[in-house]
Structure formats: C-alpha cells, structure tokens
Amino acid sequence: MENKSKELKVAIKAALEAGKILEKYFETKILKEFKEDKSIVTLADRESEEIIKKIILENFPDHSILGEETGMTANGSEYVWHIDPIDGTRNFANGIPLFAASVALAYRNDVIVGVVYNPATHSLFYAEKGKGTYFNDERIFVSKDDKDHAIVTVSPGRLDIEKQLLIELYHDLPKVIRSVRNLGCTAIELAYVARGGLEAYINLGLNTYDFAAGVLLAQEAGGKITNLDGSPWKFPENHFIASNGVFHDLLVEEVKKQKAKLGMN
Ligand code: IPD
Numbered sequence: 001m002e003n004k005s006k007e008l009k010v011a012i013k014a015a016l017e018a019g020k021i022l023e024k025y026f027e028t029k030i031l032k033e034f035k036e037d038k039s040i041v042t043l044a045d046r047e048s049e050e051i052i053k054k055i056i057l058e059n060f061p062d063h064s065i066l067g068e069e070t071g072m073t074a075n076g077s078e079y080v081w082h083i084d085p086i087d088g089t090r091n092f093a094n095g096i097p098l099f100a101a102s103v104a105l106a107y108r109n110d111v112i113v114g115v116v117y118n119p120a121t122h123s124l125f126y127a128e129k130g131k132g133t134y135f136n137d138e139r140i141f142v143s144k145d146d147k148d149h150a151i152v153t154v155s156p157g158r159l160d161i162e163k164q165l166l167i168e169l170y171h172d173l174p175k176v177i178r179s180v181r182n183l184g185c186t187a188i189e190l191a192y193v194a195r196g197g198l199e200a201y202i203n204l205g206l207n208t209y210d211f212a213a214g215v216l217l218a219q220e221a222g223g224k225i226t227n228l229d230g231s232p233w234k235f236p237e238n239h240f241i242a243s244n245g246v247f248h249d250l251l252v253e254e255v256k257k258q259k260a261k262l263g264m265n
C-alpha cells in the first residue's frame with residue numbers, strides 16, 4: 001500500500017514485534033494458566049501485549065488502549081486501540097499454527113486501521129479505511145464462490161444460549177453449505193474471508209479485540225458484514241455475519257431459523 005498512515009505503520013510494527021515473541025515460544029513447553037472463564041493465558045500473551053502497548057504509547061501517548069490481558073488504559077481519547085496479543089491462544093498453546101497478533105485502531109467506534117499477523121506462516125494482513133486490504137503487501141479481495149463451494153466458519157459466543165445456537169448451526173448449515181468449521185482464531189478467520197480462503201465467518205458474541213482488526217480486513221477486501229438479522233452492522237456490535245456477499249441472505253435466513261427454534265429474538 002502506498003501512503004500508509006503513521007497509525008498503520010505503528011500497528012504493523014507492533015504486530016510484527018509481537019510476532020517475534022510468539023515465534024520464540026511456539027512449539028515450546030510454554031507455561032499455561034487457566035483464567036476464571038477457563039480460557040488460557042500464557043507468558044507469551046503477556047509479553048506480546050506489553051510490546052504492542054509499548055510501541056503504541058511511544059508513538060501515540062494520548063490514545064486509549066483496550067488489551068485483552070491488561071484491560072482498558074483510558075486516556076480519554078476518541079482514538080482507542082483494540083489489541084489481542086494472541087488470538088487463538090488455545091491453538092498456539094497446543095502447537096496448532098493458526099493464531100495471530102491482532103491490532104486495530106478505532107476512532108469514535110469506527111475501525112480505521114486493522115492488522116493481523118500470524119508469525120507461524122509469516123502472514124501479514126493489513127487494512128486502512130478506504131484504502132483496501134493487503135496480504136504481505138499485495139492487494140486482496142473476497143472470493144466469488146457460492147454456497148456449493150464455500151467454507152463457512154462459526155465461532156462460539158460466551159453465553160449458553162449462544163453456544164446452543166452454535167450447535168444448531170453446526171447441525172443444519174452443512175445441509176446447505178459445502179463445508180462448515182471453526183478454526184479457533186477469529187482474527188485469522190476474518191483475514192481468510194478477506195483473502196478469499198473462506199466465504200463467510202459468523203460471530204456469535206466475542207470481545208472487540210477478537211474481531212476489530214479482522215472486520216476491517218473483510219470490509220476493505222469487498223466483504224459484506226451485517227447483524228445476524230441482516231440489518232446494517234456497526235462496530236462494536238459483536239453478533240454478525242461477515243461474508244463474500246454471494247450467499248449472505250441465505251446465511252441470514254439460516255441464522256434466523258435457528259434463533260426462532262431456540263426462542264431467541
Ligand atoms: C479466542 C478466539 C476464538 C474464539 C474464542 C476466543 P483467544 O480468542 O477468538 O476464535 O472462538 O472464543 O476466546 O482467547 O484465543 O484470544
């Protein structure tokens with residue numbers, strides 16, 4: 001991309017530096033701890049978040065930062081960074097090379113910069129609002145594949161009802177979509193939608209730092225994002241369908257059907 005903003009350059013630098021830490025620890029006997037919600041945290045999550053925050057604050061000392069491991073550093077700014085030092089920690093800690101550092105900047109709740117870096121495959125995805133999405137410096141676009149050739153991923157939310165919805169979708173979506181999965185890394189799933197490796201990703205309730213960078217990647221690559229009912233989506237709403245747009249309405253109908261079955265509105 002020509003004319004990268006300082007914000008994007010800083011986000012890329014932070015993600016690449018975090019990536020070096022993740023690379024150092026990947027496939028080693030890394031110390032795992034379980035958080036209250038049974039999610040995993042490792043030394044690598046903490047070190048990665050530290051370096052990302054350091055690089056951001058060196059360059060933008062007035063900005064606010066929301067990081068998964070350290071929470072909100074509120075500086076009263078309308079610029080808020082949403083960072084996930086490792087998205088896909090369970091993959092990372094189990095030696096599965098699908099994880100990423102995810103760094104996004106939002107201005108007044110509008111994501112303007114997004115970077116996702118997977119050091120295991122040296123895959124760098126980045127986007128800036130209005131300037132397109134890039135993978136290792138090449139412009140990328142969503143695929144044109146239809147439902148009969150599609151891979152769609154769905155990731156679980158936190159609430160029991162969201163988990164129930166996931167089960168129903170896994171049960172019924174394969175009847176109309178070629179392949180349905182969960183890769184365990186929201187940031188990468190959205191990056192793959194942007195690159196045309198996945199046709200859609202359905203989010204049933206996660207945190208902003210899981211998807212902030214990824215949604216911009218998908219949108220700037222020509223993807224479509226709506227709320228689960230098909231209405232216009234807006235960050236930071238955390239229930240949405242991101243797709244290549246080819247069979248988006250079908251996904252909306254399928255989700256509606258399952259929600260009605262479960263008595264969800
Ligand atoms: C996880 C990933 C995954 C999603 C999990 C998240 P983490 O984030 O985004 O795709 O299914 O619910 O917790 O904990 O590895 O940063």
Ligand code: CA
Pocket residue numbers: 084086087088209210
């Ligand atoms: Ca995450």
Ligand code: CA
Pocket residue numbers: 045068084085086087088089
């Ligand atoms: Ca994480």
